Amino acid sequence: MNMSKPSTLVIGQGPVAEAIASRFSADVQGGVITLARPDAAAITALEHGLAAAVLVAPPAPPPSLFLDIDDARLDAQLADFTDLFEALGALLGRLNPKGAIVLVGDRGYLGAWGAADACAFSGAHVALMRCVTLEGFGAGHRANCIALDLAQDGAGVDPDEIADLAVHLASPASRAINGEIILANRGRSLRVREAKDRRADFAASASSKGPSL
Amino acid sequence: MPQLAMVTGAAQGIGRAIVERLGADGFDILALDADETQLSRSAADWREAGLTVRTAAVDCRDRAAVIKALDGVEAVDVLVNNAGISGVLDPIGQVDRAACDRVMGVNLLATIRVAQEAVRRMPDGGSVINIASRGYLGGAGAAHYVASKAAVVSLTRAMAIELRWRGVRVNAVAPGMVDTRMIDGFGDMLGALKRMEPTGAPANPAEIAAIVSVLAGPDASFVNGQILMADGGKSLGLPPL
Numbered sequence: 545m546n547m548s549k550p551s552t553l554v555i556g557q558g559p560v561a562e563a564i565a566s567r568f569s570a571d572v573q574g575g576v577i578t579l580a581r582p583d584a585a586a587i588t589a590l591e592h593g594l595a596a597a598v599l600v601a602p603p604a605p606p607p608s609l610f611l612d613i614d615d616a617r618l619d620a621q622l623a624d625f626t627d628l629f630e631a632l633g634a635l636l637g638r639l640n641p642k643g644a645i646v647l648v649g650d651r652g653y654l655g656a657w658g659a660a661d662a663c664a665f666s667g668a669h670v671a672l673m674r675c676v677t678l679e680g681f682g683a684g685h686r687a688n689c690i691a692l693d694l695a696q697d698g699a700g701v702d703p704d705e706i707a708d709l710a711v712h713l714a715s716p717a718s719r720a721i722n723g724e725i726i727l728a729n730r731g732r733s734l735r736v737r738e739a740k741d742r743r744a745d746f747a748a749s750a751s752s753k754g755p756s757l
Numbered sequence: 758m759p760q761l762a763m764v765t766g767a768a769q770g771i772g773r774a775i776v777e778r779l780g781a782d783g784f785d786i787l788a789l790d791a792d793e794t795q796l797s798r799s800a801a802d803w804r805e806a807g808l809t810v811r812t813a814a815v816d817c818r819d820r821a822a823v824i825k826a827l828d829g830v831e832a833v834d835v836l837v838n839n840a841g842i843s844g845v846l847d848p849i850g851q852v853d854r855a856a857c858d859r860v861m862g863v864n865l866l867a868t869i870r871v872a873q874e875a876v877r878r879m880p881d882g883g884s885v886i887n888i889a890s891r892g893y894l895g896g897a898g899a900a901h902y903v904a905s906k907a908a909v910v911s912l913t914r915a916m917a918i919e920l921r922w923r924g925v926r927v928n929a930v931a932p933g934m935v936d937t938r939m940i941d942g943f944g945d946m947l948g949a950l951k952r953m954e955p956t957g958a959p960a961n962p963a964e965i966a967a968i969v970s971v972l973a974g975p976d977a978s979f980v981n982g983q984i985l986m987a988d989g990g991k992s993l994g995l996p997p998l
Contacts, residue, residue, distance in 0.1 A: 610919050611873055615820060618866050622858065629857050629901065633850035653907070655914025655982065664865055667893075667911025668904035672849075674895030675903050679848055723895070742922040 552714065553587070553638075555579045555631065556600025560648060560692070563703035564598050564710045571711060582631030593640040596714035600648040601628060601669055604662035607696045613661050621665050628669070632676055642684040646713045647673045648706065651691045651733055653725075657742065659694055666691075670725055677723035686722040688713045693729040701729075759809065762973065763787040763833045763875055765817050765867070766840030768795040770937030771888060774962035775837050778970050780808035784835065789826055789871075791816045791840070817867035823874050835973045836875040838868045838909075839888040843939055849900040857901040864905035869912065881924035886972050887913050888965075889931040891988040906931075910984050917982030926981040928972045933988025934959040955995040960987065 551574025554565040561578075568576045574595060579586055582599060602624045605617055635645060652659055652666030669689070676687040690709055692701050709728055712718050727733055762779045766772040767788035776786050776799070786808060790796040793814035803810045813826035817840050827833070844860040845852060872885055879885075892899065893906040910929055917927040934940060934950065936959040943950055951958060968987055971977050986992050 610916060611877060613869065613873070615870070618869060622861055622866060625861065625904075626854050626857050629849070629852075629904070630854060632900075633848075633852065636848075636850055652915070653911045655911060655918050657915075657918050660912055660915035660919060661869065663915035664869070664908040664912035668861070668865070668908040671893060671895060671904040671907030672900055675849060675897065675900035678895055678897040679900070742919070 551575050551595045553577045553579065553590075553594050553597040553635075554600075555582050555598070556602075556648070557581070558600065558603065559703040560701065560706050561600040563707040564600070564648075567704075567707035567711050568714075572715075582627040584630035584634040587631055587634035587638055590638050594635070594638050594643055595640055596644045596646070597635050597639065598646045598648065598710050598714060599628065599631065601650070604650055604652060604659060604666070604694055607658035608661070609658055610660045618661060621661060625665055625668055629672060632672055636676065636680060636685065639680070639683070639685055642716070644714045644718075645673075645676060645680075645685065645687040646690060646710050647687065648690045648692065648710065650694050651727060651729065652694055653691070654733065656694055656696070658696060662694065673725075674723050686719065688718075688721055688723065689725045691725050691727045691729075693732060697729070697732060759783055759785045760834035761785045761787060761830065761832060762835040762837065763789070764837045764839060765789045765871055767812075768792050768799045770939065771932070771935055771962045771965050772837075772839040773799055774966035775839060775969050776803065776810065777806070777808070778963065778966035779835065779837075779973060780806075780810065782970055782974070786810040787826070787830065787833070788812045789815045789817060789823070789840070817871050818862050820870045820874065823871055827874055827878065830878060832880050833875040833878045834880065834883055836872060836879070836883075836885045837888065837969055837973070838871055838885065840867060841888065843899070843902050843942055846898050846942065848898055852901055860901045861905050861908070864902070865908045865912070868909055872916065876920060876923070876925060879923070879925050883925040884973050884977070885916065885920070885925060885927040886969050887927070887929040889913070889929045889984065891931045891933045891986055891992050893931060894992060913984065914982050921981060926978070928977070928980055928982065929984045930965060930968050930972070931984050931986045931988070932960060932965050933991050935962055935965060936960065937962060952997060953991075955989040955991050955997055957998050960989065
């Protein structure tokens with residue numbers, strides 16, 4: 545953990561988390577603390593209150609047909625979710641009045657082909673953000689969600705664009721925005737990606753027939 | 758030959774009403790519930806009423822137990838994923854890891870595992886109905902429950918997108934307050950919460966079962982990937998009567 549003049553906490557790994565931490569370091573007064581993973585104990589142990597926190601959810605697992613999703617994959621996603629759940633609870637205890645939380649997730653909550661489990665957990669992330677919004681009203685906290693494309697959408701993401709949005713949502717300039725989900729994919733979700741004949745995919749899936757054990 | 762409907766969380770409340778409604782609709786029923794005692798009591802009533810019901814005492818988080826319950830079943834025509842728990846009602850910072858895991862395990866992971874094993878045995882024209890909750894829209898003091906039901910909603914959409922190509926429809930019902938044992942957990946708040954219902958009272962479980970009946974059958978063959986809100990209009994912000 546890197547700590548100096550704590551003001552903003554950025555949690556997560558990968559290019560998006562790195563770009564967000566970099567933008568806060570460059571543009572926002574006060575220090576930036578980084579954590580590679582949601583860690584409730586580390587958050588609780590912070591010396592100072594936080595003006596803002598950005599959590600970048602772990603990336604969704606690779607695409608898998610519904611019938612091919614195994615228990616190990618489900619258990620791993622549940623463990624990640626519970627880490628995030630605990631971290632959000634700890635964050636509400638460390639956030640200064642009128643502080644902001646930004647959760648960077650993905651668009652899976654809307655549903656997607658070959659990602660039923662990831663979509664489910666994406667929906668859970670969005671719901672958590674809404675609950676945090678409601679529970680944080682009294683302290684003037686805000687919480688919002690940035691929804692990125694799923695990896696299988698194929699277009700990728702510009703981490704700097706997401707960092708711009710995260711900084712905006714964490715700042716008082718966006719104080720009218722609360723409990724919202726911002727789809728940050730340049731409008732790609734308007735394309736009807738799922739309207740495609742998928743019968744061949746099922747023919748290739750051995751586990752689509754018969755019991756799994 | 759009658760079609761088979763598989764219902765989880767079948768022993769009481771909404772699940773029991775669904776068993777009775779689908780049984781009256783002519784389905785044979787495979788009824789699963791973790792509460793063996795209550796399941797036996799309900800099964801006696803069902804047999805007396807002339808329903809054809811096979812029961813299995815199963816914790817649906819346990820995939821092997823679900824598969825065992827399906828032993829000898831050639832086709833599951835309808836699956837109703839109803840088993841669910843609300844867990845403790847506390848602010849997010851006061852809910853421990855075990856409580857969160859339990860609610861997500863029963864409400865989401867079990868739903869996925871049961872659906873996988875049922876869909877493997879589902880013929881063309883099959884229907885999956887997941888029981889979510891209007892609470893998926895968000896709520897203070899129940900973040901793990903809300904997250905689990907929102908997960909079921911998103912799962913429903915993703916399953917519908919994918920399983921359409923197997924000829925299987927997937928929809929969800931999102932009930933508001935229903936008069937079941939689950940709402941006893943509200944304790945002293947229950948009276949006030951009932952008064953906040955747009956109709957002035959919770960729904961009867963049979964009302965939710967009636968919606969499931971429509972979604973299960975051919976009258977809803979063009980309905981897929983939908984979340985049917987059954988909350989008396991509360992999600993619209995309607996005030997009580």
